[in-house]
Amino acid sequence: MTTISSIISIKNLNKCFGEQQILNNISFEVNKQEIIALFGPNGCGKSTILNSISGENKNEVQKKFNSTELSYVFQNYRDSLFPWKTNYENILFPLKVQKKNEQVITERINQITEIFDFNELQKYPYELSGGQQQIVALMRALITLPKILLIDEPFSALDYKNNLMVRQYILKYYEKYKPTIIIVTHNIEEAVYLANKIIILSKSPTQVKSIIHNPKKYPRDINFLQSQQFHEIKNKVLTAFQEAT
Amino acid sequence: MRKKKWIVPIIILGIWQIVVSGRIIDTFFFPSPIETMSEIIRLIIQGTIVKDIFATIVRIIIGWGIAVIWGVPLGLIVGYSKNTYDKFELIIDLCRSIPAITLFPLCLLIFGIGDLSKITVAVFAATIIIVFNTAQGVMQAKKSRIIAAKLMGASKMQILKHIFFWESLPQTMIGIRIALSFCLIVIILTEMFIGTYAGIGKKIIDFQYVYNIKGIYAMIIITGLLGYALNVFVIYAEKKIIHWSGN
Numbered sequence: 001m002t003t004i005s006s007i008i009s010i011k012n013l014n015k016c017f018g019e020q021q022i023l024n025n026i027s028f029e030v031n032k033q034e035i036i037a038l039f040g041p042n043g044c045g046k047s048t049i050l051n052s053i054s055g056e057n058k059n060e061v062q063k064k065f066n067s068t069e070l071s072y073v074f075q076n077y078r079d080s081l082f083p084w085k086t087n088y089e090n091i092l093f094p095l096k097v098q099k100k101n102e103q104v105i106t107e108r109i110n111q112i113t114e115i116f117d118f119n120e121l122q123k124y125p126y127e128l129s130g131g132q133q134q135i136v137a138l139m140r141a142l143i144t145l146p147k148i149l150l151i152d153e154p155f156s157a158l159d160y161k162n163n164l165m166v167r168q169y170i171l172k173y174y175e176k177y178k179p180t181i182i183i184v185t186h187n188i189e190e191a192v193y194l195a196n197k198i199i200i201l202s203k204s205p206t207q208v209k210s211i212i213h214n215p216k217k218y219p220r221d222i223n224f225l226q227s228q229q230f231h232e233i234k235n236k237v238l239t240a241f242q243e244a245t
Numbered sequence: 246m247r248k249k250k251w252i253v254p255i256i257i258l259g260i261w262q263i264v265v266s267g268r269i270i271d272t273f274f275f276p277s278p279i280e281t282m283s284e285i286i287r288l289i290i291q292g293t294i295v296k297d298i299f300a301t302i303v304r305i306i307i308g309w310g311i312a313v314i315w316g317v318p319l320g321l322i323v324g325y326s327k328n329t330y331d332k333f334e335l336i337i338d339l340c341r342s343i344p345a346i347t348l349f350p351l352c353l354l355i356f357g358i359g360d361l362s363k364i365t366v367a368v369f370a371a372t373i374i375i376v377f378n379t380a381q382g383v384m385q386a387k388k389s390r391i392i393a394a395k396l397m398g399a400s401k402m403q404i405l406k407h408i409f410f411w412e413s414l415p416q417t418m419i420g421i422r423i424a425l426s427f428c429l430i431v432i433i434l435t436e437m438f439i440g441t442y443a444g445i446g447k448k449i450i451d452f453q454y455v456y457n458i459k460g461i462y463a464m465i466i467i468t469g470l471l472g473y474a475l476n477v478f479v480i481y482a483e484k485k486i487i488h489w490s491g492n
Contacts (some may be wrong), residue, residue, distance in 0.1 A: 056395055066399055068396060069395075070396070071397075072396045074389060074393060076389055079387050079389040079390065080389050080390060080392075080393040082390060082407070082408070083489035083492065084412065084414075084488075084489055093394075093397065093407070094397040094398070095397050097394070097397050097399045097400075097403055098398060104314040124488070124489060124492075126489055126492035127492075144397075203307075229297070
């Protein structure tokens with residue numbers, strides 16, 4: 001049953017590639033302002049679930065938002081940024097597409113640069129490190145102040161320092177604008193650190209094996225990683241994951 | 246490293262000079278490089294070939310410019326979807342197989358002996374190359390960027406303008422560069438026909454009539470230098486425009 005605060009409701013979602021079934025009766029609900037982590041083994045179809053949410057309307061995926069309220073951060077940030085545009089032009093691109101006026105653009109840039117400590121706006125993406133490029137990709141996704149943010153393994157190509165930095169930016173943005181975030185990851189630490197609901201997926205054909213709630217309140221900082229609570233939730237996720245796979 | 250580029254041409258010129266000085270070949274048909282260079286300098290100082298070089302350059306620039314202006318948008322449209330390209334593929338391949346110069350007699354009948362006929366043939370030759378390369382560039386565009394733009398709500402026209410155009414640009418520039426060389430070839434060839442008032446091609450034929458062999462060599466070398474200079478210009482522009490290439 002769809003709850004009042006639910007913004008996405010997935011019911012019995014199945015997906016096949018050729019003869020191979022990837023998703024097998026996936027069902028879960030996403031409430032407004034939640035951070036959901038989709039956690040499962042490689043190749044289990046986590047990104048396919050994100051694509052079903054971002055794609056065209058289907059009966060199995062009920063959405064209470066329109067397409068302009070959704071933003072997507074891709075795993076391969078290098079191939080999603082436009083190298084012929086400066087970082088500034090990349091970040092503004094969604095607003096240009098939506099034909100926003102200069103006043104809105106200036107306002108949004110100020111809002112976003114308040115959150116991100118990033119001063120390389122006039123450079124090109126290829127002049128930046130991997131971590132900085134991911135920050136540009138994130139800023140571009142957030143410039144529209146989306147209601148729904150889908151993030152596909154944003155940390156997979158980053159070193160630990162950049163990984164922590166990008167996580168902090170996501171949480172900082174969440175604290176300020178409270179979007180609903182669905183994040184795909186195969187790293188337990190990232191899932192527990194960011195999400196308040198962790199959906200454990202089995203290997204392919206993928207099913208939802210369990211949903212673990214993370215009661216830790218926001219804001220969360222680096223100290224949470226060292227806490228007893230963090231390790232308890234992490235162990236719970238690990239146990240559920242082992243049972244699922 | 247740059248100096249090494251000149252080693253082979255210097256060796257060839259040296260061999261040429263030795264062969265001529267030793268009278269191993271007929272010096273009437275093969276003048277020495279020194280005589281040829283002297284002829285180039287003489288022709289330039291006298292100013293007799295300046296208007297010919299200028300006329301050729303103007304025809305090349307007009308023909309090539311027109312081909313770029315409509316060839317690039319046409320290539321973008323043709324390459325936009327596999328379905329569209331499939332529909333155009335046969336006609337593109339057919340046109341690519343037609344030596345452009347075979348159209349010249351027909352153009353002479355339709356447009357007369359003026360510049361229009363020459364430029365029309367050059368436009369035909371260059372357009373096909375630019376359309377083909379631009380369409381290939383569009384079809385090789387990274388899907389991830391197109392998906393990203395679609396998810397941001399970009400319309401087909403915005404994707405064409407902001408993504409496909411830029412994604413295809415490295416391949417488009419290759420087409421533009423090859424098209425320039427084709428324009429040079431076609432223009433000089435058409436200038437050798439009747440009715441040309443000035444042009445490198447006309448000058449080569451004029452020198453042939455009067456057995457000015459040194460003059461012919463001089464004009465051939467000038468043609469080579471002109472082609473080289475135009476190529477260097479496009480490569481320079483390419484590096485400036487496609488600044489992200491290789492990064």
